[in-house]
Amino acid sequence: MKIERLSKSExxxxxxxxxxxxxxxxxxxxxxxxxxxxxISGKIAYESGQIWLYPKDLTIEAYRxxxxxxGFWISYTNxxxxxxxxxxxxxxxxxxxxxxxxxxxLLGKRKWNFLLVFTMWFSAGMIxxxxxxxxxxxxxxxxxxxxxxxxxxNIILLRNAFSTVPKDIEEAATIDGANEIQIxxxxxxxxxxxxxxxxxxxxxxxxWNGYYWARMLLNDSTEAPLQVYLRTLIETYQRLYDDSPxxxxxxxxxxxxxxxxxxxxxxLVIYPYIQKYFARGVNLGGVKx
Numbered sequence: 001m002k003i004e005r006l007s008k009s010e011x012x013x014x015x016x017x018x019x020x021x022x023x024x025x026x027x028x029x030x031x032x033x034x035x036x037x038x039x040i041s042g043k044i045a046y047e048s049g050q051i052w053l054y055p056k057d058l059t060i061e062a063y064r065x066x067x068x069x070x071g072f073w074i075s076y077t078n079x080x081x082x083x084x085x086x087x088x089x090x091x092x093x094x095x096x097x098x099x100x101x102x103x104x105x106l107l108g109k110r111k112w113n114f115l116l117v118f119t120m121w122f123s124a125g126m127i128x129x130x131x132x133x134x135x136x137x138x139x140x141x142x143x144x145x146x147x148x149x150x151x152x153x154n155i156i157l158l159r160n161a162f163s164t165v166p167k168d169i170e171e172a173a174t175i176d177g178a179n180e181i182q183i184x185x186x187x188x189x190x191x192x193x194x195x196x197x198x199x200x201x202x203x204x205x206x207x208w209n210g211y212y213w214a215r216m217l218l219n220d221s222t223e224a225p226l227q228v229y230l231r232t233l234i235e236t237y238q239r240l241y242d243d244s245p246x247x248x249x250x251x252x253x254x255x256x257x258x259x260x261x262x263x264x265x266x267x268l269v270i271y272p273y274i275q276k277y278f279a280r281g282v283n284l285g286g287v288k289x
C-alpha cells in the first residue's frame with residue numbers, strides 16, 4: 001500500500017483548515033447549548049449573568065408550562081400537517097414541472113423556462129401579493145398548502161438534475177414499452193435521488209419555519225402553525241410575567257428559550273441524516289442551465 005507523503009505546506013494547510021472548521025462548528029453549536037442552558041436555569045442565575053455555557057439552579061418549570069399547554073400541541077400538529085402535506089404537494093408540482101421542462105421535445109421550451117426564471121427576477125410586491133391572497137381566500141390550512149406550493153429555484157434545480165440523465169437510458173426504456181409516467185417514475189426519479197432529497201429538505205424547512213404569511217392570512221388561531229403560536233405565547237407570557245406580583249423561580253427568557261428548543265428538535269434530529277445529500281444535490285442541479 002502506497003502511503004502519500006504530504007509536503008510541509010500541505011500539512012500546515014490541513015491543520016489550519018481543521019482548526020478553522022472546528023472553531024466554526026463550535027460557534028454554530030454554542031447558541032443551541034446556551035439556549036438549552038438558559039431554559040433549565042433559575043431566574044437569579046440568569047438575570048445575574050452567571051449563565052454563559054452550563055446551566056445553574058436547575059428548574060424545568062419553563063418546559064412544564066410549554067409541554068402542558070394544549071395550544072402548543074395543536075400548533076405542533078398543524079405544523080406537522082403543513083410540513084408533511086405541504087412538502088408532498090410542493091414536490092409533486094416541482095417534480096412534474098421540472099420533468100416537463102427538461103424535455104427537448106417540449107414545444108416552446110426556452111419560453112417556458114424564461115417565464116419560470118422571470119418570476120425569480122421580478123415580484124409584484126408585498127401589498128399586491130397580500131391582496132391577491134386575500135381575494136383568493138387563502139385563509140385556511142388547505143389554502144396555505146396550495147398557494148405556497150412552488151418555488152422557481154427548486155424547479156430549476158430539479159430540471160437541471162433531470163437534464164443530466166443519459167438519453168440512452170430513456171430511449172432504452174421507450175423501446176421496452178415504457179410510457180412517460182413509467183420513464184418519469186422508474187428512470188428519472190431514481191437517478192436524481194440526491195437532488196430530490198435536497199429539494200425536499202428545502203421545502204420541508206420552509207414549511208416548518210413558516211411564520212409571516214401564516215400570521216397575516218390565517219383567520220382561525222387553531223390553524224396557526226408552531227412559529228405563529230410560539231410568537232403569541234412569548235408575547236402572552238412576557239406580559240403576564242411583567243404584570244405578575246408573584247416572584248417566579250424562572251426568567252421570562254427561560255420560557256422563550258424552552259419554546260425555541262422544543263421547536264427545533266425535529267429539525268435537529270432529521271437534518272443530519274439528509275445533510276449528506278446537500279452538496280451533491282445542489283451541484284447536480286446547479287451545473288447545467
